[in-house]
Amino acid sequence: MSTGAPVRRLDTTSAEELCRAAEKILTECGTSAASPELLARVAESAGDLNERIRHELRPVDTDDGLFVLRGLAVDDTAIGATPAGWATAGDSGALHDIVLLLLATVMGNPLAWEGQQDGRFVHNIVPAPGHETAQTGASSTVLLSPHTEDAFHPGRAHLLMLGCMRNRDNIATTAASIRHVRLDEADIALLTRPLLPILPDDAYAEAQGFDGGEPPCVPTLFHAEDGLTLRFDPAYTPVDEAPPAHRAAYRRLAAELARVSRAVSLSPGEVLVVDNDLVVHGRVPFAPRYDGTDRWLKRASVRVPARRTRPLTEEHEHGYGQAAVEAHAA
Numbered sequence: 001m002s003t004g005a006p007v008r009r010l011d012t013t014s015a016e017e018l019c020r021a022a023e024k025i026l027t028e029c030g031t032s033a034a035s036p037e038l039l040a041r042v043a044e045s046a047g048d049l050n051e052r053i054r055h056e057l058r059p060v061d062t063d064d065g066l067f068v069l070r071g072l073a074v075d076d077t078a079i080g081a082t083p084a085g086w087a088t089a090g091d092s093g094a095l096h097d098i099v100l101l102l103l104a105t106v107m108g109n110p111l112a113w114e115g116q117q118d119g120r121f122v123h124n125i126v127p128a129p130g131h132e133t134a135q136t137g138a139s140s141t142v143l144l145s146p147h148t149e150d151a152f153h154p155g156r157a158h159l160l161m162l163g164c165m166r167n168r169d170n171i172a173t174t175a176a177s178i179r180h181v182r183l184d185e186a187d188i189a190l191l192t193r194p195l196l197p198i199l200p201d202d203a204y205a206e207a208q209g210f211d212g213g214e215p216p217c218v219p220t221l222f223h224a225e226d227g228l229t230l231r232f233d234p235a236y237t238p239v240d241e242a243p244p245a246h247r248a249a250y251r252r253l254a255a256e257l258a259r260v261s262r263a264v265s266l267s268p269g270e271v272l273v274v275d276n277d278l279v280v281h282g283r284v285p286f287a288p289r290y291d292g293t294d295r296w297l298k299r300a301s302v303r304v305p306a307r308r309t310r311p312l313t314e315e316h317e318h319g320y321g322q323a324a325v326e327a328h329a330a
């Protein structure tokens, strides 16, 4: 069930075609872990997918800044137990990693990070013991505050994909679009000024130790050709260092995002696609089960070549020494 999110539906033939393509690649490569061979096979296979699949994966085209793709199936028995953490997930649900990579490749260029989840292109998002209150995907009992994915980095995704494997308690992802927010011109003017840095989040231990330069100050809002975009991660932004007027504007933006926030509870097989320049996402708190039946999402990040949704000055940021790795040659 998804509350109010635009839905796009893959027909059965297309879903089967995707599944067969993924099975073939998995048989040939034996794993969904990144390798040049796997990525080459994904690129080739994505190029052969039918027109209807391409149509359903057209760019996000409403102010909601997201859509839910339905029609794919997940066999709850075949995927096995929910892994106890990303580090031990290995090839669990590998077929679905490859399906997600194929979809990501139709929409753009999948991204991986050397410093996150062993450089995999598809991440496992599961609650992990000891991380309950972290501000990362591994948390559970706290609200994961609304954020732009990898906001600290100039190479962050344009699109974020969350594919649902299991979600027995219907735990919602939250999503709030900057295009639904009401702010006055003075607040917008303040928030388009580069006054505050966004520091690397707790999923990036190495980047947090970076000593190769000062954290760059970045604007929170940006006037792109087709409207406002945002780069927002309050849990990793030292908002208290800004002058009072700026702080107040930042708080009003946060309140507006909370006001327009929607809950999207994914069912197995559904894939949520979020425009990471328009929408901040998070997750409601929940009680982890830790018995192999926990909520389990697969996450992929996508760069869309030639998108003009960000200030050009981002190109000069050091990115805290983290390198985003693109799956396919540009």
Ligand SMILES: O=C(O)CCC(=O)C(=O)O
Residues within 6 Å of the ligand: 125, 136, 137, 144, 149, 162, 172, 173, 174, 281, 282, 283, 297, 299
């Ligand atoms: O668990 C969720 O619904 C979202 C978690 C999250 O922020 C992410 O995976 O990037």
Ligand SMILES: [Fe+2]
Residues within 6 Å of the ligand: 147, 148, 149, 281
């Ligand atoms: Fe996230």
